[in-house]
Amino acid sequence: MNTDKEFLKQQLSQQGIEVDDKDLSYVQRVLSIIDEGAEQLGEFPDVEDQSIMLTMDLGVLNDD
Amino acid sequence: MMTNLTYLSAAELAPKIEAGEVSPVELTEQFLDRIDKIDDTIKSYITVTPEKAREQARKAEEEIKNGNYKGKLHGIPVGIKDTYQTEGVLSTSGSALFEGYIPDESSTVVTKIEEAGGIVLGKLNMHSLGPGSAGINPAYGTTRNPWNTDYICGGSSSGSSASLAAGLATVVTGTDMWGSLRVPAAMTGVYGLKPTQGLVSSAANIPTSETLDQTGPQGRYVTDVGILLQEMAGYDPKDIKSEDIELPDYTGDLDKGIKGLKIGIPSYYRQGLDEDVEKLFNESVEKLKDLGAEVKDIEVPELKLAKYAGLVTATSEAGANYYSSLKTNLDKIAQDVRGFLLAGSVLTGTQYIRAQKARRKLVMGLKKAFEDVDVILGPTIPITTPKFDEENWEDQAIDVVEKVLPFTVPANLAGIPAFSVPMGLDSKGLPTGMQFFGKNFTEKQLLQIGKAWETTDPIDYNQVEVNN
Numbered sequence: 001m002n003t004d005k006e007f008l009k010q011q012l013s014q015q016g017i018e019v020d021d022k023d024l025s026y027v028q029r030v031l032s033i034i035d036e037g038a039e040q041l042g043e044f045p046d047v048e049d050q051s052i053m054l055t056m057d058l059g060v061l062n063d064d
Numbered sequence: 065m066m067t068n069l070t071y072l073s074a075a076e077l078a079p080k081i082e083a084g085e086v087s088p089v090e091l092t093e094q095f096l097d098r099i100d101k102i103d104d105t106i107k108s109y110i111t112v113t114p115e116k117a118r119e120q121a122r123k124a125e126e127e128i129k130n131g132n133y134k135g136k137l138h139g140i141p142v143g144i145k146d147t148y149q150t151e152g153v154l155s156t157s158g159s160a161l162f163e164g165y166i167p168d169e170s171s172t173v174v175t176k177i178e179e180a181g182g183i184v185l186g187k188l189n190m191h192s193l194g195p196g197s198a199g200i201n202p203a204y205g206t207t208r209n210p211w212n213t214d215y216i217c218g219g220s221s222s223g224s225s226a227s228l229a230a231g232l233a234t235v236v237t238g239t240d241m242w243g244s245l246r247v248p249a250a251m252t253g254v255y256g257l258k259p260t261q262g263l264v265s266s267a268a269n270i271p272t273s274e275t276l277d278q279t280g281p282q283g284r285y286v287t288d289v290g291i292l293l294q295e296m297a298g299y300d301p302k303d304i305k306s307e308d309i310e311l312p313d314y315t316g317d318l319d320k321g322i323k324g325l326k327i328g329i330p331s332y333y334r335q336g337l338d339e340d341v342e343k344l345f346n347e348s349v350e351k352l353k354d355l356g357a358e359v360k361d362i363e364v365p366e367l368k369l370a371k372y373a374g375l376v377t378a379t380s381e382a383g384a385n386y387y388s389s390l391k392t393n394l395d396k397i398a399q400d401v402r403g404f405l406l407a408g409s410v411l412t413g414t415q416y417i418r419a420q421k422a423r424r425k426l427v428m429g430l431k432k433a434f435e436d437v438d439v440i441l442g443p444t445i446p447i448t449t450p451k452f453d454e455e456n457w458e459d460q461a462i463d464v465v466e467k468v469l470p471f472t473v474p475a476n477l478a479g480i481p482a483f484s485v486p487m488g489l490d491s492k493g494l495p496t497g498m499q500f501f502g503k504n505f506t507e508k509q510l511l512q513i514g515k516a517w518e519t520t521d522p523i524d525y526n527q528v529e530v531n532n
Contacts, residue, residue: 011410016391019406023394026403026458027410030379033466034407037372041422044369050424052417 001035003028069094070231071525075287075315077234078136081128088128088139092121092183095141099185099232102530105213107205108227110146111154112186117141120183127181136291136315138181143233145224146187147194148174148279149268157270158190158220160203160396161389171268172300173237173279180295185233189223191461192398194239194272195382195405196220197247198464200457202398209252209449210530211494216452216464218248218445221282225252228284229495230530235283235292239269241276242374242465243445243472246484249282250444250497253486253523255289255514256282260504261479262307264293265300273381274305276374276476284525286485286514290314293507312508318515323356325513326437327500332367333442333471340490345443348487348498351520352441362437366429367474369422374473376411376419383408400461423477430478434503439513444484444497445471475501483510486523495523 002008005024008031012019019027041047069077069091080086096114103109124139149155149167151174156162170178178184189207191199199207199222207222209215210230217226221238225248228236238245240258249256257280264279271277281292294315299308329349337345349359383390383405389397390405397405433440445468453460475482484499502510525531 008410012406015387015409017394017406017409019394022399023402023406026399026462027406029462030375030403030407031410033462034372034375034379034411037369037375040368040372041418044366044422044425047369047418047421047425050421050428052420052424 001031003031070098071284073285073288074136074140074234074283074291075285077140078291081139082133084129088121088124088183089118091139092117092141095185095232102230103232105208106210106226106230106232106530107207108189108223108230108232109143109186110156110158110189110204110223113153113184116153117183117185120178124181124183134181137177137295140182141185141234142177142182143185143188143224143227143236144174145221145236145238146190147239147270148237149270150174150184150187153187155187155270156204157194158192158201158204159398161193161393162270169268172265172302173296176295182295188227188236191219191222193401194220194241194244195378195401196461196465197243197468198461199248200400200461206452206457208452209494210528211252212529214451215449215494216251218251218449220244221248224282225249225254225256228252228254228282229525229528231525235281235288237296238280238282240278240280240476241272242378242469242476245280245282246444246472246482246497246499247468249484251449251495253495254282254284255286255486256280256484257289257293257507257510258475258482259293259297259507260481262305263505263507264296265303265306267300267302271385273378275381276378278476286511286518287315287318289514290318290511309505314508314511318512320512321356322352322513322516325357325439327352327357327359327439327441328362328433328437329359329441330362330364330367330433332364337443337446338448340448341443341446341496344488344490344496345498352517355516362433364429364433366426369426370474370477371470373419373422373426373477374469376415377423377477379404379408380411380416381408399458403462426474427478430474430480439510440501442471442499443487444499448490448492448496449494480504481507481510483514485514485517488522493527
């Protein structure tokens with residue numbers, strides 16, 4: 001994930017959200033945690049084959 | 065020794081109230097007096113509603129005197145998390161964003177509690193807007209841990225748990241997006257139940273992440289959790305997630321015991337534990353065996369997907385819910401929460417869908433695990449409760465989420481129930497917790513397990529700092 005501050009600032013600005021450097025530091029921090037989590041996806045190559053219910057993936061243990 | 069009524073359980077109070085031995089009016093006054101005396105320090109309430117509480121207490125007393133006892137919640141003082149909208153009462157979800165917001169209707173759960181005769185004491189503090197696990201709140205004050213006020217008490221249902229530990233409510237409501245009922249329950253030594261998605265209505269609650277959010281009860285005692293759940297649960301056509309199922313009696317047959325219960329502990333829940341947590345967890349497992357449970361180690365490798373799936377889902381959905389506010393009122397959103405919401409706004413649709421696919425994979429892993437065991441067990445959180453770092457609260461708020469979310473969010477992702485129970489005190493004298501995950505709609509079984517666990521006396525509220 002691209003976590004360069006200028007890139008993130010531009011992404012947000014294009015949506016009409018104006019942020020300062022401190023905001024961007026915390027966005028970077030959260031995205032880096034997400035990135036760490038994403039590293040686990042590599043252990044499960046069939047994740048992309050999973051079907052999902054787009055509207056509400058709820059009560060999913062109950063679907064049998 | 066505690067002799068006042070504020071630490072009595074709802075289960076003890078109910079028959080006394082029905083018999084006229086305890087007056088709901090006197091009981092309510094004891095709570096209002098105690099809130100007045102100590103809540104400036106704890107900051108468990110954002111809004112106290114003394115007049116409304118007194119009116120409800122007088123009405124309850126009159127109804128009971130006239131032979132119209134409604135049930136175990138009738139005349140019992142209840143605290144309501146500030147995410148639940150309440151007619152005519154400030155409802156802020158713990159954020160300056162909702163400053164001055166007074167709804168003209170109550171959430172379904174608040175209405176149900178009031179119809180059951182519960183006395184609403186006020187609105188409970190929380191981690192601002194919900195995406196946080198520390199209970200830090202720059203707008204209304206950070207809730208302090210009643211066991212030691214130098215420490216945080218967890219979140220987001222911080223005021224809920226703290227009010228229980230401090231004897232400022234008999235039972236309380238909370239919500240749980242990535243652990244918000246369970247994290248503060250663990251840090252304050254109370255019981256917190258995240259129900260199955262759809263068991264309890266979320267209608268007219270201020271949302272954070274709709275597919276993860278779940279409303280639920282907390283109590284100091286297991287039966288109390290059942291008493292409140294009984295009144296909170298049930299089908300609600302106003303809530304798209306609501307499930308129409310027949311409700312069991314959540315307070316009946318709770319003494320069934322756990323002989324022969326098959327408990328699985330994923331290796332995932334034995335990794336990265338603080339030393340005290342590991343020690344107390346191992347001791348707890350031995351106690352569960354002594355109670356008759358069959359405990360075995362299991363593998364659920366898909367749990368590793370929880371951090372990614374949980375954070376992407378939560379930040380994307382919460383970011384969407386507050387999209388307009390990010391453009392126009394950013395300064396009213398707490399700095400740490402801003403970090404999560406803004407991160408959600410830069411994630412792509414592809415990442416959200418990948419997270420849902422990871423979520424599905426995790427669900428299938430849990431489903432397979434439940435073929436061999438009745439419940440899954442792990443520490444509620446891997447860390448002991450940290451001191452409040454007032455100077456660097458934004459960093460601390462994110463640190464705590466990073467550490468605890470992987471342990472708690474699997475239940476939210478899968479929609480399954482999870483019950484956090486006290487696990488004893490760490491070496492600093494702060495509570496710890498462990499959580500049982502069940503299959504969908506097995507809340508009664510989780511309460512039975514909790515009731516068996518309660519016989520080991522896992523917590524003693526006489527040791528709470530504010531009582532000494």
